Amino acid sequence: MTASQMQARILIVDDETAHLQALCDLLRDHNYETTGFANGIEALAYLRNNTFDLLLTDLMMPGLDGIAMVESARKIDTDLACIVMTGEGSITSAVKAMKVGALDYIIKPFKISAILPVLVRAMETRQLRMANAKLELQLRQHTAELVILNQDLEQARMQAEIANRAKSTFLSNMSHELRTPLNAILGFAQILASDSLQTSLDEKKEFAKHIEEAGSHLLTLINEILDLAKVESGAMKLSIEAITLDEIFAECKTMIDPLAQKRGINVSFAENTNLHVSADRIRLKQVLINLLSNAIKYNRHSGTVSVAAHVADDNHICIQVIDTGVGLSSVQLETIFQPFNRLGREVFNEEGTGIGLSLVKHLVEAMEGSIGINSQVGVGSTFWVKFPGTAAGIPYQQPETKAMVYEVTSGEKSSTQKYLLYVEDNPINLKLVAELIRLRSDLVLLTATDGLLGIEQARLHLPDVILMDINLPGIDGIETRRYLLSDPRTAHIPVIAVTANAMPADLENGKAAGFFAYITKPIDIEQFALAVDSALEFAASKKPI
Structure with missing residues (x-):
């Protein structure tokens, strides 16, 4: 006998007890492990809790016949190989048996030598079915893995395209922002150096002033680009410490007052807050000065800027910079922290690099903080930053654009x-x-x-x-x-x-x-x-x- 025969387990169902016992005994002699039942109900109950390789069932039985037995058994175990035995021998009953999943059909009476080849074929068919099912499962798994892999590749490709577009946009914007002040520097320098373009002493002073202002703007731009590169790469060193907000507010007020007075903007700071935040002192001041400068530069005539602080619901310290400027639309808010995006503020003829808010966001997040904005067009904006810490006007009028x-x-x-x-x-x-x-x-x-x-x-x-x-x-x-x-x-x-x-x-x-x-x-x-x-x-x- 083959190894598969020696290991095969057969469930035999036949209402003729003598025939059932004889068949069980004969097949055991040929190294099959057999279990017999005289009715299908008991056989199905046993099959639900035990595993068999073959089902050998009589066709004509009271209660549950062989066709129903095969159909019910295969619902319990789809890998079960089923063979039907009967003395009827009609083509109709054979077709019915095959339709519900029987592999073969044996006519009674039969000799043991006639059934043994049928059982071998059934076992081989069963093993082939199981092997095919395993291959199909592996194929489906490999197909699913391939789909996931293709999805990952497509996502990686899309991310690479987005990164390339972002890189191209960044380089284009950086080129534009660098060339703008350089245009003034080199242009006025060429005029001063030209023999054909005569200039008076006052004009030379004016041109030199333009060169100085453009150079200062260019230096600010370069410094901010370098800071942004450092913080994005993780190369910026931060010294996190407990900082008293009242001290930082006082220092920021001293630095920002000249700009506020020049623009006619009233700036107020919260006093005696008794709040402390965990941050880098220099970078926190850089964040606040940037937000305050924007709030002043893009405010309305005789507008106000107020700085407040409180303990937020998440037990972080929330600092707010509130202005009475023109406000921002929902479209502008979507791209507010993108580098070189000035959100149309260039219409104000204000000097700006367009990367300040992007740098601020990176700095805040590098200090384990968060940043956000609430804004309403025509009313104003509130920028807020949160850090870990403890507790101890006149309607805006668009400047008239005139042709010169x-x-x-x-x-x-x-x-x-x-x-x-x-x-x-x-x-x-x-x-x-x-x-x-x-x-x-x-x-x-x-x-x-x-x-x-x-x-x-x-x-x-x-x-x-x-x-x-x-x-x-x-x-x-x-x-x-x-x-x-x-x-x-x-x-x-x-x-x-x-x-x-x-x-x-x-x-x-x-x-x-x-x-x-x-x-x-x-x-x-x-x-x-x-x-x-x-x-x-x-x-x-x-x-x-």
């Missing part, structure tokens, strides 16, 4: 003079370009501080050439260019992009937008002059009659 006209020659515009419109929201950049063309008697410079005003100026004056910044409040320079192209009155005017957006993708976008030339900041004076002259020549050849 720099006439570089005295008297009325002559027939030989050309209009040059510069659309730029940064006053220093406006001043720089005005100085670059000051000695040109053939030009009158018009300026606009946003895209919509630029379109209005272009339609009103029909300038010969337009200079266009890209990062403008409201509609940007690309969109403004599209408006000008779509208007038959202004479509012919050559437009030169003058921008700090200097990444390859920015240049491609500028080319697609149809700019006559694309000049990146810091401005090179010779390149600027050549581009303007080329645009003037083009305008003269294309100007409508």
